Amino acid sequence: MEKPPTIPDSDGAPAALEALVVEVQDAASRVAAAEVAQVRALARAGQHADREAAGSRASVKAHDMALRAVAAELGGVLRLSDRTVQARIGDAREMVEHYPNALDAWEAGLISRGHVNVIVATGRVVPVERRAEFETEALDRSLYDTPNRVRAGLEIYAEQLAARTLTERHTEAARSRCVRVYPGRDGMCDLVATVPTVIGDAILDRLTRMGQTVKDARDLSAADDAATAEPDRRGIDQIRADVFADLLLAGTPALDPTRHGDREGALGAIRAQVQVVVPALALVGHDENPADLIGRSPIDAGTARRLARNAPTLTRMLTDPASGTVIAVDTYRPAWAQRRHLRARDQHCRFPGCRTAAIRCELDHTHDHALGGPTALSNLAHLCQRHHSMKQFTGWTVRQLPGGVLEWTSETGRIYRENAPIPAVAFTPTTTTTSPTPPAQPDPPDLVDSPDPPTPPESRTPPEPPDVAAATSILHIPIDPDPDALDRFFELLEIDLGVALDPAPF
Known part of the structure; x- marks a missing residue:
């Protein structure tokens, strides 16, 4: 045709x-x-x-x-x-x-x-x-x-x-089974488990059956008491994801080699460790600026607050309002002072292009300790195991400049400058009250003789929303890393915002 x-x-x-x-x-x-x-x-x-x-x-x-x-x-x-x-x-x-x-x-x-x-x-x-x-x-x-x-x-x-x-x-391939996380957008991620196909199919089938049971029970409850029932508009995919998270985070592994008889083993007590930078105002619930999950991606302020409430320890740090670089880090255990400061400064591995979080890196002496390099802030930086080994066994060299700047030189002589990372979140006053050089005089009297800490928020009437512009205009951010100065600063922040910081984790 x-x-x-x-x-x-x-x-x-x-x-x-x-x-x-x-x-x-x-x-x-x-x-x-x-x-x-x-x-x-x-x-x-x-x-x-x-x-x-x-x-x-x-x-x-x-x-x-x-x-x-x-x-x-x-x-x-x-x-x-x-x-x-x-x-x-x-x-x-x-x-x-x-x-x-x-x-x-x-x-x-x-x-x-x-x-x-x-x-x-x-x-x-x-x-x-x-x-x-x-x-x-x-x-x-x-x-x-x-x-x-x-x-x-x-x-x-x-x-x-x-x-x-x-x-x-x-x-043989089953020996390489693993779990990986791929950061996504808007505070989400993809959790990928490489397991045998039958295991993966069985996992999805069980989640589907459990999710369908939850959905059926929800629909039955809503039909019995339509007037008072809380609407649950989750689809089966959302329910499956929630059941999956509950099983992993709230349940105890069934195959735990550390359990004996009826006693629970230690495997279920293992908790994850993450490094999150949260703005001070977001931490006290005054704004919703995102927090930074180091090595991954931004997370929402509500999630950051929930993490902070349950965190065993929190590190307070101040950043320069103009440049965003770390000025001071609050430390309570002197043996950890350098580690905490460097973890806040570096955030991640300091090799160009690497984003492995500092909590999963090694502290490296830029100038080898065996060759006389001091154990000082100016000679320490976080490197992941991969790049730590590469620094030791290849022709790549590095030197540390003032301000935590690392200057890497490759085997061909090319130089790659690695600046100290600026935190993705920072407390920036409406009116800048700092100067490039520290004041020669002691702090003003109102900072030296600070009033008693305010009472916890649950024991008093919630205040009206504070005037942030007025509050931040009178705060003098300490330039020195003196813990007492940091305490005075946060006490003023509590008073001016009318919100008490939880004293337990601090």
Whole structure:
């Protein structure tokens, strides 16, 4: 049957669309050529790391350190973390060394990067000596279909070529089960558990059954007492998420190796540790400015207040209203003074691009202690284990400048400046009352002879909303890290805002 001719409209739309198609196709070809060029360059970077480590005695460790150093160098140029670059180097080498024909087809525009990713991922179970055979079949299938449709057939074909059975590989793969958190937007995140498929399916099934039971009970209660029942508008997905959180946070693990007889074990008593920076006004409930969950993302003020109410300890810190840098940290245990100050200052690992929270990092002597480096604030900084090791075993060097600034120098001589992070949240007075230099005279009398602390809020009538502008205009923020000065400052804050800070955690 002959196709009817296309009738162009008066505006020439078909011709315009054709021009757009050609333009997009041409752009895609240029992008593919550039991406393939980068893949080949990354593969050569990995091969360079191999040559650098070839003569070392501890070959495995030396190779890893050489690769970390190369990845860090490229990460500085690409504005990516060294972990991301190292993973890309591994992927690039796999493409170049095992699937050269697929790479050529991608460069020629015959297939897309998605096809190549599918070929690489599904071909990992195929023995190296049979990957050329696998590549030929995979290319034939990829020329005429989308990556998602190609994947299922290639997985089955790869299994036919695999040297080990899926059962054997699954037993080994199950040892890598883990749980990860991916920060999202608006105070949310994705909690991902890598578990066997049957376990994951069973978890979802149980959550669905429990969620449906909750939903049915809710609907029955609402029908019996429609006038007084509290409306519950949660959908099944929300109920499943709430049941999931309740089981993990409020329940005791059933398989607890520390339990004996009828006694609960210690595993259920383990609690998480997080590092959160909360604005003072948000902490006392005066505003809703977000808090900063260090190493992750902002969280809402209500969540931060609930965390603060149940926290075993809180650290009070003051930031400069102009620059936002940490001025002082309140300390009550002198043995922890330096750690608490540095944790507030650094917030996370101080290697460029790394966001591992300080509570999960190591305190490193910038100038090695064994070589005479002092254990002083000006010679200490948080580094995660990965970058701490890289500093020790690669050519990357670092020196600390005044103000907690770290100056990293790579093996090629490029310098990367890592400023002390500015807290994402800060108490900023409406009227600036500080000056760049500390006052020469003692604090005013009203700060020295502060009145008795105000009574707790539950024992008095709630005050009217305070005038923040009036309150902040008379506060003198102490520049020195003297705990007594900090106490006086917070006492004034309590009085001027009419809200008492909970004395227990402070």
